[in-house]
Amino acid sequence: MDYNPQEYEPKWQRYWQDSQVYRAEDASSQPKCYVLDMFPYPSGAGLHVGHPLGYIATDIFSRFKKLKGYNVLHPMGFDSFGLPAEQYAIETGQHPALTTAENIDTFKAQLAKIGFNYDWNREIRTSNPDYYRWTQWIFIQIFESYFDKKEQKAKPISQLIALFEKEGNANANAACNEDTPLFTAHEWQHFSEKEQSDRLMHYRLAYLADAYVNWCPALGMVLANDEVKDGLSERGGHPVERKLMKQWMMRITAYADRLLENLEDLQWSDALKEMQRNWIGKSYGCEIDFELQGGVKLTAFTTRIDTIYGVTYLALAPELEIISELTTAEQQQAVAQYVAYAKNRSERERQAEVKTVSGVFTGSYALNPFSGAKVPIWVADYVLSGYGTGVVMGVPASDERDFRFATHFNLPIVQVLDKTQVDENGNVVEAYSEKEGKMVNSAFLDGLEVKEAIQKAIEHAESQGVGKGKVNFRLRDAAFSRQRYWGEPMPIYYQEGIPKPLKEEELPLLLPTIDEYRPTADGQPPLARAKDWKYKGKYEYETTTMPGWAGSSWYFLRYQDPDNRREFAARSHTDYWNQVDLYVGGTEHAVGHLLYSRFWTQFLYDRGHIAFKEPFKRLVNQGMIQGKSSLIYRLKEENKYISADLVKNYTKEEKENLQQLHVWIELVENDTLNIAKYKKWRSEAAQAEFVFSKDGNFYCDSQVEKMSKRLHNVVNPDDIVRQYSADTLRLYEMFLGPLEFSKPWDTSGIEGVSKFLRKVWRLFYDRDTLLLTEEAPTEAELKVLHKTIKKIEDDIERLSFNTAVSGLMICVNELQDLKCHKRAILEPFLVLLSPLAPHLCEELWQNALGKKDSIVLAKFPTFEARYLVENQIEYPISINGKVRDKITLAADISAAEAEKIVLQSESVQKWLEGKSPKKFIFVPKRIINLVV
Numbered sequence: 001m002d003y004n005p006q007e008y009e010p011k012w013q014r015y016w017q018d019s020q021v022y023r024a025e026d027a028s029s030q031p032k033c034y035v036l037d038m039f040p041y042p043s044g045a046g047l048h049v050g051h052p053l054g055y056i057a058t059d060i061f062s063r064f065k066k067l068k069g070y071n072v073l074h075p076m077g078f079d080s081f082g083l084p085a086e087q088y089a090i091e092t093g094q095h096p097a098l099t100t101a102e103n104i105d106t107f108k109a110q111l112a113k114i115g116f117n118y119d120w121n122r123e124i125r126t127s128n129p130d131y132y133r134w135t136q137w138i139f140i141q142i143f144e145s146y147f148d149k150k151e152q153k154a155k156p157i158s159q160l161i162a163l164f165e166k167e168g169n170a171n172a173n174a175a176c177n178e179d180t181p182l183f184t185a186h187e188w189q190h191f192s193e194k195e196q197s198d199r200l201m202h203y204r205l206a207y208l209a210d211a212y213v214n215w216c217p218a219l220g221m222v223l224a225n226d227e228v229k230d231g232l233s234e235r236g237g238h239p240v241e242r243k244l245m246k247q248w249m250m251r252i253t254a255y256a257d258r259l260l261e262n263l264e265d266l267q268w269s270d271a272l273k274e275m276q277r278n279w280i281g282k283s284y285g286c287e288i289d290f291e292l293q294g295g296v297k298l299t300a301f302t303t304r305i306d307t308i309y310g311v312t313y314l315a316l317a318p319e320l321e322i323i324s325e326l327t328t329a330e331q332q333q334a335v336a337q338y339v340a341y342a343k344n345r346s347e348r349e350r351q352a353e354v355k356t357v358s359g360v361f362t363g364s365y366a367l368n369p370f371s372g373a374k375v376p377i378w379v380a381d382y383v384l385s386g387y388g389t390g391v392v393m394g395v396p397a398s399d400e401r402d403f404r405f406a407t408h409f410n411l412p413i414v415q416v417l418d419k420t421q422v423d424e425n426g427n428v429v430e431a432y433s434e435k436e437g438k439m440v441n442s443a444f445l446d447g448l449e450v451k452e453a454i455q456k457a458i459e460h461a462e463s464q465g466v467g468k469g470k471v472n473f474r475l476r477d478a479a480f481s482r483q484r485y486w487g488e489p490m491p492i493y494y495q496e497g498i499p500k501p502l503k504e505e506e507l508p509l510l511l512p513t514i515d516e517y518r519p520t521a522d523g524q525p526p527l528a529r530a531k532d533w534k535y536k537g538k539y540e541y542e543t544t545t546m547p548g549w550a551g552s553s554w555y556f557l558r559y560q561d562p563d564n565r566r567e568f569a570a571r572s573h574t575d576y577w578n579q580v581d582l583y584v585g586g587t588e589h590a591v592g593h594l595l596y597s598r599f600w601t602q603f604l605y606d607r608g609h610i611a612f613k614e615p616f617k618r619l620v621n622q623g624m625i626q627g628k629s630s631l632i633y634r635l636k637e638e639n640k641y642i643s644a645d646l647v648k649n650y651t652k653e654e655k656e657n658l659q660q661l662h663v664w665i666e667l668v669e670n671d672t673l674n675i676a677k678y679k680k681w682r683s684e685a686a687q688a689e690f691v692f693s694k695d696g697n698f699y700c701d702s703q704v705e706k707m708s709k710r711l712h713n714v715v716n717p718d719d720i721v722r723q724y725s726a727d728t729l730r731l732y733e734m735f736l737g738p739l740e741f742s743k744p745w746d747t748s749g750i751e752g753v754s755k756f757l758r759k760v761w762r763l764f765y766d767r768d769t770l771l772l773t774e775e776a777p778t779e780a781e782l783k784v785l786h787k788t789i790k791k792i793e794d795d796i797e798r799l800s801f802n803t804a805v806s807g808l809m810i811c812v813n814e815l816q817d818l819k820c821h822k823r824a825i826l827e828p829f830l831v832l833l834s835p836l837a838p839h840l841c842e843e844l845w846q847n848a849l850g851k852k853d854s855i856v857l858a859k860f861p862t863f864e865a866r867y868l869v870e871n872q873i874e875y876p877i878s879i880n881g882k883v884r885d886k887i888t889l890a891a892d893i894s895a896a897e898a899e900k901i902v903l904q905s906e907s908v909q910k911w912l913e914g915k916s917p918k919k920f921i922f923v924p925k926r927i928i929n930l931v932v
Contacts, residue, residue: 001768001847003761005725009839013115016842021856022117026561026573028071034577035062035072036559036616038585038593039079039552042103044088047110048714049733049745050625050707054584056730057622057739057801059116061582063835064796066117067860073577074117075559077124078104081132082548083227086486089517096486096517100127113718115726115838117856122562126551127486131558133508134568135551136491140501142603143206143492147175147254154254154606160203164188169199175254177202177209197498205251205603208499211479212319212343212385215243220519221483222247231345241344242319248480248490248544252599256280256473258613259598267618269740272590279591281474286458287389288467290314290366290375292326298366298377301388301472305461306453308370310395310414312406315359315380317390318342326377328363335360335379342381357408369466370457380405386476478596480547485517485526487545493535499542502535509541549593553600556580556615574610583616590621620799623742625733627713630668630700633658639688644671644701646691663700664712673698704744715745727837728754734801734836753805757840759812760833763826764848771821772848779867781825784814786867792832793863801836808833823849828861870925877908878929884911887928895922902928 016022035058040051062074078100085096085103092099104125111118124131145154150173163172168184180202183191191199201207214223218238227233228240252259260280263273285303292298298314316323318339327335338360359380366375375393382401383392396406396413406413461467481490489509491502502509512530520528527533527543535541554568560577561569594616601615633642636659647658667677675698679686692698707714720729732753737743764771777785788811795804811829820826827849834841834855845855870891875898877885885907889898899920902908912932921929 001765001770003758003765005727005757005839006722008843009113009115009721009726012839012842013112016115016117016854016856017120019854020121021854022072022074022119023121024073024075024119025071027576030069030071032577033062033065033070033072033582034556034580035065035074035582036556036580036584037076038583038589039077039555040107041079041082041084042100042107043084044099044103044106045709046106047717048627048707048709049717049720049729050627052111052114052717052729053625053733053739054586054622055111055116056114056733057620057799058582058584059730060734060801060835061796061799062117063838063856064860066856067831067835067858069859073122073559074119075122075124075562076111076116076118076120077122077555077559078107078126079548079552079555080104080125080127081487081545081551083484083486086484086517089486097127100125110718113721113726114729117838122559124555124558124562126488126555129508129510130565132488132551134558135488135546135554136502136507136509137504137568138554138600138604139206139546139550140491140504141607141609142250142600143204143501145205145603145607146203147205147251149173149175149254152258154205154603156607157200157204161200164199172203174203175251194496194498205254206480207249207251208246209249209477210244211247211249211477212242213245213247213479214240215245216240217523220523221525222479222481228345231341239344248542250478250480250596250599252478252595253473253475255599255602256282256475258602259475259595262598262602262614266614266616268616269619269621272587272619272621275590276595279475279595281387281472283472283474285470285472286454286461286467287470288393288461289369290391290393291369292364292366292377296322296325298322298391299389300391300393301470302393304395304398304454305457305467306450307395307398308368308393308457310397311368311373311375311393312396312412312414313394314366314375314377315383315392315394315405316362316377317383317385318379318381319385320390323362323379326362326364331361331363335362338379342379345381357404359405359409361409369461369464376411378405378409387474388472475595480550481544482547483519483525484545485511485514487547488550489527489545490542492542493539494542495539549596552593553597554604556583556597557604557610568609571610579612579617580615581617583619584622585619586624587621594619620740622739623737625707625736626704626742626744627707627711627715628665628744628746629703629705629711629713630663630665630671630673631660631703632663632673632698632700634661634688635659639684640691641685641688641698642691643693643697644699645693647701660701662710662712665715668700671700671702673700707745715747720747720750724750724754725757725839727757727840731757731805731836735805737802739799739801756809756812757837759816760837760840761844763812763815763821764844770848772823772826773821775822775824777820777822777824778818779871781815781818781820781822782867784811784818784820785825785828785861786864787811788832789828789861789863790868793860796835805836808836830855831858831861834858873925875926875928877902877905878927879908879911880930880932884908891925895920898922898928902930 037055037058058074062072066072080100085100088094088099089096126132144157146157146160148155160172160174164185165188166185168182168188170182183199188196201209214228216223216233216238218236219233222245223233223240231240232238233240260277260282263276283303285301286305287299287301288305288308289297289299300314323335323339342358359378362377362379364377366377367373368375383390394402394405396403396411403413458467458469462469489511491507491509492499493502512527512533514526514529516529517526519526525543527545533541557569557574561573564570597615601610602613604610605613633644633647634640635642636657642658647655663673663678664681667674667681675690690698705711717729728750732750735753788807791807792804795801795807815825830841830845842855845851872888873891874886874888876883877887885905887902887905889901899922915932917930917932919931921931
């Protein structure tokens, strides 16, 4: 029987699906294991070999856990709302639902060819109304809730309303906006419905507010930070401006402390936890007032109030409205130009560019509240309006970015030490106060450690009425509105300007049919185009849609009960499946998706809908499979190409006249370009001149980088499956290196993996002859098997798949050396291999071993330590320092017994030449040495 994976792999893929071997039960006496891949977006580009890396890992782990007796839930679905489908719809006029469905079909077909063990009965799509009905329902629950700061949990907004009716909001210990006004019970009771609604917006967990957004007039929509680069939209390169707009927001900041605290109990990498901590950015500090003439104050937030004597400037975020009031007549033009530039850059860019310096002087000064010194006021785009107060006190001597700013603009730098502030003679530094006209002694911080100095400085600021201690967070409330069509409609309508939620029985609110997917001429979202789309025929619906992260924040719960039409998931199901036991996905979701999902999970826990506080118990970020790009050189402004080996000898000036171009990797073999194929691929090169190497070839350079169609370095997994097999692809991706590491795709090693699978086949078959025997295994064969059982079990539990593949290869080589074809060894070996190479193992399991049930339903073999206990040891025998012989002795032999047996050996006697050894040195389990 020939090894023919292209024939049997599709057969077993159909068999697994038809027999429903992957179906998970929602109640079982077996322990449960919930394994999940991060929600994929079904791109029209299809998969490349980098995409399946994490999917293969979870597939192996899921199969392994099923063999270990677990009830395994391993589902798959699609994050099917989003901007790419909408942009394609704008370009082609096709409805996004049609192109999305086509993309999903392509995605599923590619996944099927690799043999993944998904329970497709639980497939979900965020764009399906049966799904987004419950996304809308969760939004309404969040809208109808507030956060009780004392109990640190979400509660119904009705409880807060009852408090307002009784005593107003003076004692309301609830998360709210900074500018929330105080009111009495009497005032509340006499507010109009609209006024009450407006006051409640200050407290709701989902609320309407004016917020700065990245507005792209050409696209007519708000863009996320990662969709803006250099002030332009990533799609189309259109200008983007920071604009204050009415937006739906999520009060994630209320959960900041809990999001931090709960990290400690999660099985996540330290690096990932640190990314979340930094994003949340909890800091302890002081809000300090810098007074200007006319009683105006600028309030800065600082974590190092003890360095206040080193302040030499204030920096303001360009969004602050007070800037126009502070700017002197001489500086108006410069400030206006800078503010227009700076505030339209995305916050992500402004945070990322740590080495660039830009700013402008307003012409005004403030007074240092401790020393009274005059401090110039600047505008700088490295200051963000949403963090702290949007005002930074610049201390160049203590902060690297402040130092660069001060150096660039020639501002003074006053040295401030962590402990005592002293001059060159060791005297305590005194700061001169222009306000008081005298020296102000700063010695009250003398000799204190940093933490003590900070606390004492805060106390001093509070006692003088110029500041107060405060906890701050970098995390900001999340914008929830999108000016797009292809997203979940907000379940909100407006009655006389008051936003009101739909009733549960009115859900889902379906996306209406519209004639065009672009925003309207006056900048309204695409949904404003919908005709006769009103609540009860008269009230306007909210026309923005939810962001992409809405549906992906809770999808893991819907997998647990995907067909439930009465609730998002029955409590019996969520109690059973509980948290995701293993979650695998890319680091690009390390903060956004994971924070939002944790926030929604904690909210649902607070309101009693689920029994656990965190969604993902164990989380692993797989590395990236990088592409090997091929590059060629063309002379700028000439149709002339130069072989890469010749370019190496070019001068710097000559190299500057070259343009580097990416080449489709299918046109390159061993770094040599196929010129004829290249000319067909790039018509502009048909008449080009090619300068060849001395050996007559035209060489390309290569470099490892992200696999992308734009870089022409994409490898289609379908091609690998077609040429080798799905099992070869699976094993090779795991064999490339540790799961968490990025590694380049290089097919030079794939032949070795393919040969390994053929070796496995030859343990069972020699052409048409079945080699399987029923003989009892030897001690040596059992040692090989049980050593491998222990290794594979340990490696897969640790997700160390590359070492598992290596261990299986060693096992096969050893079984070949032993000429082992015994059922008692090969049957458990197939079970060990089956999570990694399921097609080959199923074929041999059923056709060679004659099994009737799938190998998926087998039991993982039990490791027996007794087979790894060494009963005999092979000792090298050294005579006068040189190894002359080897002898096998019992592992527990005594020195006297060993000496007797060694001296009886004919080979040893030959080297002794009739002499008696002066010394017999016996090192147990290592060596025997005779000194003659």
